[in-house]
Amino acid sequence: MKLTQKQLGELAKVSTPTISRFEQVDKDIQMSSVLSILDVIGMTDKRTLVFRHEESKYDSGREAVAFWGEEAGRPVLCRIAREALDDHFSDRDRLRPEAAFAKHRKEIESLARRKYVLDQIEPDGSILVGTLEIA
Numbered sequence: 001m002k003l004t005q006k007q008l009g010e011l012a013k014v015s016t017p018t019i020s021r022f023e024q025v026d027k028d029i030q031m032s033s034v035l036s037i038l039d040v041i042g043m044t045d046k047r048t049l050v051f052r053h054e055e056s057k058y059d060s061g062r063e064a065v066a067f068w069g070e071e072a073g074r075p076v077l078c079r080i081a082r083e084a085l086d087d088h089f090s091d092r093d094r095l096r097p098e099a100a101f102a103k104h105r106k107e108i109e110s111l112a113r114r115k116y117v118l119d120q121i122e123p124d125g126s127i128l129v130g131t132l133e134i135a
Helices: 005-012 016-023 031-040 082-088 097-103 105-117
Strands: 057-059 064-071 074-081 127-129
Touching (some): 005 016, 064 105, 082 097
Antiparallel strands (some): 057 064
């Protein structure tokens, strides 16, 4: 970026010695300082997928439970495959797909968020959590 340590420090709101320690991979640097520096040089990802706590719906045609997330006001369809629910969340087949999803919703949303941030998006723009991503 052709910035001096002083210029980078001013932009990141950290001291010049902090920039020097960062460049030398010093382990004695605060995480907030590291994040400020990375943000200035364009190495942070600000995307956030949040979830509406609306009703989920089992789609028998796709064999998945569908639920909605949102990023910057844009809806994002998320699904978890029936196979993934059966393999990882059904409590040995005692829970039906909707109940397994409801019981483990936070964990499933976390898996969908991770896929979203890693750009593991389906061709239609949705997120599909499958059994292999959980293993």
